[in-house]
Amino acid sequence: MPLKILLILGGLSAFGPLAIDLYLPAFPAMAEAFATxxxxxxxxxxxxxxxxxLGQLFYGPIADRFGRRKPLLFGIGLFCAASLACALAPTLEWLIVARFAQALGGCAGIVVNRAVVRDLCEPIEAAKAFSQLMLVMGVAPILAPLAGGWLLALGNWTWIFLFLTLFSAVFSFAVFFGLKETLPPTVTPPALSSALGRYRRLLGEPLFMFHALTGGIAMAGMFAYIAGSPFLIIELYGISAAHFGWFFAINASGFILFAQINSWFLRRHPPMKLLRFTTLFFAVCNVLLLTVAIYQPMSLWPFLLPLFGSVAVIALxxxxxxxxxxxxxxHQAGVASALMGTMQFVIAGITSALVGILHDGTAVPMTAVMATCGIGSLVMARLAQRATVKKAQAALAN
Structure with a gap:
């Protein structure tokens, strides 16, 4: 894949981590500002x-019908406007609605990212490209909480959303001038009216569903950690908001390291074989994390090793x-990307909400949700392997 396109896709990958992680250190300050x-x-x-x-379901058929560029530019524009609305939010309700609109814009990059990779790469090369994009997804969570803490120290929580406004405005120019259309001209654009039928057929494909859920449930475990980490690190163990980012960076650095290791592994092993072992490791790390939380240690340090493993292995x-x-x-990369992303973030939304709903003043709710995700991802990977074997056997029989 050309370096210029990879860099642009990397920038698109940063939208999500920045919008999610940048304001995490500001949770206590925002709670005070909104009297909650x-x-x-x-x-x-x-x-x-x-x-x-929800937004990805909209962008998927659009990206298959009208190409990758137009939906992407629209999404970035919406993200920029909604970020400014977040900064100006007078109430919590306003903020929640603006964050929803911000996500509707940001999800265009998620759909287009995977579709562009699929347009340009075969499966093994695609896995390598996704691993390289994991580098951005690892660096951004390191820098985002640190930058959020600094912005909070320099001004207040609104500065965080003003930064996102500026970032998206600048990046829209990079996309406009640097990313050409990648939808192959030989592909006949499907009608928008066929979108529901294509989504329905994908839901009935076992291989697609099991693989999508393997990654989706694993990612939900990460977002359970993201949702619960401000309480765990800042409130439960008394780490300052300014230093919160350093603890967050330990885990994100593992994510970066493992993403690069994955590219090396892929030279020797196919993605399916790697999933067999990495999902097992993911499940073990999260169960260990729950075990530590049950014993309620007096310091944060016993959490660090299993947290490092559980976050880092997601890059594999x-x-x-x-x-x-x-x-x-x-032939339907946009719809497939959209459905996969939708499943991922529906599960992530449920898990992040559960962390808050089950909150009891300890680390157990967060780690219990993460352990459930670890086991669930392992089960989906095993089912995907069985579906692959059955498909191969059926092909031989025919």
Missing amino acids: DSEHIQLSLSAYFLGLA VLPNSSAEAMAGQG
Whole structure:
């Protein structure tokens, strides 16, 4: 894949982590500003996940019908306007609605990202490209909480959303001048009226569904951690908002490292084989994390090693499951990308909301949700392997 396109796709990948992670250190300050608590501020995070889930269903058919560029430019423009609305929010309700609109814009990049990779790459090359994009998804969570803490120290929480406004405005020019249309001209654009039928057929494809859910449930575990980490690190263990980003960075650095290791693994092993072991490791790390939380240690340090493993290994699970799910979907890459992303963020929205709903003043709710995600991802990966074997056997029989 050309470096210029990879860099642009990397920028698109940064929209999500920035919009999610940048304002995490501001949760206590925002709760004070809106005269509420951090659990209610978490609703703005859940609203963002909901917008990401629903918006992708809209962009998928549009990207298959009209190409990749136009929906992307529209989405970035909406993200920019909604970010400004977040900064100007006079009430929590206003903020939640603006975050929902912000997500509707931001999800265009998620759909187009995967569709462009599928347009240009075969499955193994696609997995490598997704691994390289994981580097951005790893760097952004490191820098975002740190930058959020600095912006909070320099001004107030509104500065965070003003930064997102500026970032998206600048990046729209990069997309406009640097990203050409990648939808192959030989592909006959499907009618928008066929979208529901294509979604329905994809829901009935076991291989697509199991691979999409393998990565989706794993990603939901990460977002359970994202939703619960401000309470765990800042409130439960008394780490300052300014230093919160450093603890967050430890886990994100593992994400970066494992993303690069995945590219090396893919030279020797197919994505399916890697998923067999990485999902098992993911499940074990999350169960260990829950075990630590049950014993309620007096310091944060016992959490760090299993947290590191549970977050880092997602960089091995997500790109490989995404590549396997998108394989064979070239004629409908936009719809396949949209459905996969929607499932991912619906599950992420549910898990992040559960962390707040089950809040009991300990780390157990967050880690219990993460452990459930670890086991669920492992089960989906095993079902995908069985579906692959059955498909191969059926092909031989015919």
